[in-house]
Amino acid sequence: FLFFVVQIMSAAILILAANTAYQDFPRLSSILASDRLMPRQFMNRGDRLVFSNGIVILAIAASLLVWYFDSDLNRLIQLYLVGVFISFTLSQSGMVVRSFKLRPRGWHKTVAISGFGGIITGIVLMVVVYTKFSRGAWIVLVMIPVLMFLMKSIHDHYESLAGQLGRPDRKPVDRRPGHQHVMILVPRVDGAAARAVGYARSIRAAEVFAVTLDPSNLAPWKRLAPDIQITRLQLEKSRTKTIKTFIRAKRGELRADDFLTLMIPETLGTRSFFEIVKHPRLHRLKASLLTEPGVQVLDVPVLNEDMEAGIDEAQEPARNYVCVLVSSVHNATLQAIEYAETLQAADIRAVSFGLDPETTERLGNDWLEARIPHPLEIEDSPYRDIGRSLTSYIQQYDADGFNRIVTVVLPEFVVAKRRHQILHGQTGFIVKRHLLFAKGVVVASVPYHVETEVRPRAQSPTT
Known part of the structure; x- marks a missing residue:
């Protein structure tokens, strides 16, 4: 009986110890991420x-160590021993340094106690090592x-990116519809191609043309859009x-x-995400x-169900x-707004989802300071899910794909080194996944290319 009591109590103690780690590490990592020392996803x-x-990261790391x-x-x-005594030694030493700097009443006693504790734990640490x-x-x-x-490298990257996004010499110029050129890729001539033609005509671009790899698309395209030239590309x-x-x-x-x-x-057979798996080449091309x-x-x-016959x-x-x-006001955002202005829209507005009160307040102030001539709407995101919140937001337009259409413009920045891409929130991917099956909604990705590393300090991006 006592054996089972000891085992149960030992398990309970270990569960409490693990609970401490699972409570504090996520909170600590979020603080480090806000200081740009860890990926912003934290x-x-x-x-x-x-x-x-x-x-999730802590669970994976713990599982790997157990394995x-x-x-x-x-x-x-x-x-565990090394980590504990390093923490004890650093905390006691920190108390000594703090007491020396502030010198409150009775600081000599604090220095003596903390210094003695730091020496003892330091000796134990050296013995354990x-x-x-x-x-x-x-x-x-x-x-x-x-x-x-790694933390220093991450911090340097975010500092460099902030400098790039705030560079005055790369601030987008004022562009209007005459600066828009549209190229329609025609995998096949169907209802989706017809929607693309209607959209392209509506924005009154300076130039609209089409390309295809399939010669069988040439004849039906001339019946669908005789005013838009189509070019057959020779497969390399x-x-x-x-x-x-x-x-x-x-x-x-x-x-x-x-x-x-x-x-x-893009023609979708069903509302299942297996549609993405069915057409991997198309999605690799877009990426x-x-x-x-x-x-x-x-x-x-x-969707097939939204198309008419033929x-x-x-x-x-x-x-x-x-x-x-x-998510913030920088060059990538300004470029996306310039892009939106070339689409001959009935209404243009910026939308942000307030995940953090401090960030939301700063965004509003920066928007007014930049004097952007379009309204900014800051919406709540109750479950911190931008994809679902945006899907719910655009329902107010009652888009049908024929008379009313919603264009979601995503400012995305492309970093110079591919490995740095994992340091960003992947907001674009999340939004595209949620809007893929939304009726009457198209998504425009407007990439902003970050050049080589620079050091100027500026406001950090939050995307």
Whole structure:
């Protein structure tokens, strides 16, 4: 009986100890993320309003350690001892330094007690490291400088990015509809292609043309849109390379301040996310085009159930409501607004979802200071889910894809080094996933390319 009592009480103590880690590490990581020392994803709260990313990372790390040490408590305890006595030594030493600086009443006593505690815990730490180094203590000693280096690298990246997004010499110029050029990619001539034609005509772009890789699309296209020239591309090594080669050549013919929008009509069979799996090449193409300078991607998804029999008439929507998703005021946001102004919209407004009161207040002040001539709406996001909140927000427009259409403009920045992309919130991917099956909604990705690293300090982006 006593054996089971001891086991149950031991398990309860360990659960309480683990609960401390699962409560404090997510909170600590969110504080470090707000100081730009850890990826900004650690600041995000989940549906239960906890820092779920920190909890998941901690669970994965703990599972890997248990697996690596084969659940051997005698080996795992070495990591615990080193970590505990490092913390004790640093905290006691910090109290000594603080007392020396502030020198409150009775500070000599505080210095003596904290100094004695720091010396004792420091001695124990050295003994543990010396005797247990080869048994696992080395992992903690190696990981501390590695984590310090990673945090410094992350901080330098965010500082550099903030400087890039605030550079006055890269502030977008004032562009109007005459700066918009539209290229329609035609996988096949169907209802989705007809919707794309109607949309392209409605924005009154300076130039609209189409390309296809399938020669069988030429004849039906001339019946659908005789006023829009279509070019058949000769397939090279791959579909993606062929399209990107043509886009680069076309981009080279335009002015530096022109927009070149690749419009991609997409036919969806069902509302299942397996539709993404069915067409991996198309989605890889859209993702790869974000790295092409001066190219924007506008996705026109249409469900089969929303199409009429045969080919829909290329009807121009009577009203195009444009929503620019913003999180802060910087060059990427300004470029997205300039892009929205070229779409001949009935209404343009910026939308932000208030996840943090301090950030929301700063955004409002910056918006007024920048004198942007469009309203900014700051909406609540009760469950910290931007995708669902945006989907709910655009329902007020009652878009049908024919007479009323909603264009969501996403300012996205593309970093110079691909590995740095994981340091950002992936908001664009989340929004596109939620809006893929929304009726009458198209999504335009407007990438802002970050150049080489710079050091100027500026307001940190929150995307």
